[in-house]
Amino acid sequence: RGRTAACRLCNSAGLRRIAPLFSCARPFSSTSDGEADSEKNGGNSNSSSDTAAAPAGTTTDDVPVHATLKNPIVAQLWKARHEAKRRLSLSDATQQGGSSQTTDLTKAAAALIQKGHDGAMSTDGKAPSESETGIEYPFSSDEYLRETYRNPWGEMRFGKILEDLDALAGNIAFNHVHGNPLIVTAGVDRIRLRNQPLVGQDQTLSGKVTWTGTSSMEIKMKISSAADGGKEWLEAFFTFVTLDPDTKRPIRIAPLQPETSEERAHFELGALKARAKKVARKNTLTQGEQLTEAAQKIDREAAELLEEAGTLLRMPSLADPSTILMQQTAQSNAMMAQPQVRNLHDRIFGGFLMRRAYELAFSTAYLFGGVLPRFLEVDDISFESPVDVGDLLVFNSRVLYTQPNGADLDFVLDHDPTSPLISIEVEAWKTVPETATAKCSNHFYFTFSLPGKDTCRTVLPGNINEARTQATRMAADRDQAGLRS
Numbered sequence: 001r002g003r004t005a006a007c008r009l010c011n012s013a014g015l016r017r018i019a020p021l022f023s024c025a026r027p028f029s030s031t032s033d034g035e036a037d038s039e040k041n042g043g044n045s046n047s048s049s050d051t052a053a054a055p056a057g058t059t060t061d062d063v064p065v066h067a068t069l070k071n072p073i074v075a076q077l078w079k080a081r082h083e084a085k086r087r088l089s090l091s092d093a094t095q096q097g098g099s100s101q102t103t104d105l106t107k108a109a110a111a112l113i114q115k116g117h118d119g120a121m122s123t124d125g126k127a128p129s130e131s132e133t134g135i136e137y138p139f140s141s142d143e144y145l146r147e148t149y150r151n152p153w154g155e156m157r158f159g160k161i162l163e164d165l166d167a168l169a170g171n172i173a174f175n176h177v178h179g180n181p182l183i184v185t186a187g188v189d190r191i192r193l194r195n196q197p198l199v200g201q202d203q204t205l206s207g208k209v210t211w212t213g214t215s216s217m218e219i220k221m222k223i224s225s226a227a228d229g230g231k232e233w234l235e236a237f238f239t240f241v242t243l244d245p246d247t248k249r250p251i252r253i254a255p256l257q258p259e260t261s262e263e264r265a266h267f268e269l270g271a272l273k274a275r276a277k278k279v280a281r282k283n284t285l286t287q288g289e290q291l292t293e294a295a296q297k298i299d300r301e302a303a304e305l306l307e308e309a310g311t312l313l314r315m316p317s318l319a320d321p322s323t324i325l326m327q328q329t330a331q332s333n334a335m336m337a338q339p340q341v342r343n344l345h346d347r348i349f350g351g352f353l354m355r356r357a358y359e360l361a362f363s364t365a366y367l368f369g370g371v372l373p374r375f376l377e378v379d380d381i382s383f384e385s386p387v388d389v390g391d392l393l394v395f396n397s398r399v400l401y402t403q404p405n406g407a408d409l410d411f412v413l414d415h416d417p418t419s420p421l422i423s424i425e426v427e428a429w430k431t432v433p434e435t436a437t438a439k440c441s442n443h444f445y446f447t448f449s450l451p452g453k454d455t456c457r458t459v460l461p462g463n464i465n466e467a468r469t470q471a472t473r474m475a476a477d478r479d480q481a482g483l484r485s
Helices: 036-038 067-068 072-095 106-120 145-150 158-176 261-282 293-308 308-313 350-368 464-482
Strands: 133-137 182-192 202-212 216-225 233-245 323-325 331-336 374-383 392-403 421-432 439-449 458-460
Touching: 072 133, 072 145, 072 158, 072 261, 133 261, 158 182, 158 202, 158 216, 202 261, 202 392, 216 261, 261 464, 293 308, 293 374, 293 464, 331 350, 350 374, 350 392, 350 439, 350 464, 374 464, 392 439, 392 458, 392 464, 421 464
Parallel strands: 323 458
Antiparallel strands: 133 202, 182 233, 182 374, 202 216, 216 233, 331 392, 374 439, 392 421, 421 439
């Protein structure tokens, strides 16, 4: 099947097919294409294709200077994809009779990639192993990297991990597609932690495509610890859509051909989740349309939640002191989208947005619960509108609902089922003060626990819109729990 050649990121910037993985030790003097950024923000770009020339202010290798300011792992992942794309473009030019002043070694590498590319085009599909790739974190021997990922309590800084997941997912998707289409992140389905890793232990981040539709694909990633015998402590699912660079319309991708029983199980689960998303979109409340049965159920639950909040709304001094209105849990911050976190197409890196949203959600949970919260799960992230350099971003967070008595989470190895659980929503809004307008670019949903606490307040809605949002999120979490592998 020519899989080694078909993996177009192999041997780029030290990247290899899964064994051995490439590792990172220091920031790079030149990195990446930043395609991941444009993908994560609606797939829009200021150029007509992903191979557009870099803007002014680049290094001699046509790699933007601002890329050196990125997380070192992100930088290496982007550099690998940048080199693979460059070699693919070189090979395409050679096929068309063009010339190049590159070395014989570069030409040989390009020829190898083109050979794998042509071979892949002649097959009906691709195996999951053809997209599989990863990267190592040598925390035990690299003090710089260890310090980069350490939070104030000596634990893993999870916001940085979100950036890495975003970058690696783009590389994996690139490995699966033919040619150089526009690869767009449709959303993050789930990221969940099984346990809390030690920042001083070496880690491995890896992933592969696990399901494909006509133009979309699901990517599963995991992080495992060498000290734990390779047991994974994080699992993540991203969904990508492949578009024509010129028309921005979906295009067909190579179908996935699972080869093992585990791969077939992941493929079936991916198909089940894709169908569930279609049903969820159909059940979305739309003004003027008849409600579906599921939407009517959510409306009934919303009415019950609002009725439960009646005393707190009308006679707060007589209400249950263990309850609180949703609006009283809200937090926010604002920031300018700076050029240092842009990509080649002047879009803001999606991983950066995820990190900022996570850090606000963590702070919201801390303020609400009164103890250091423990992150458990990203329940859903949607990318609805691209964010540009210079945009004024306002992040709003609130506690959507709580489970004061805890719950049994089978995917968390050392979870105390009696610890209260908090579900938090974060919205990112592109705000234009001159016109007094704003547009939502992203929705993020996180789950935290409150270790050591016996209970927490019950969050209740203050109006029908909050009640519907609360009921919808509860239903979505129930449905997702049923799809856990």
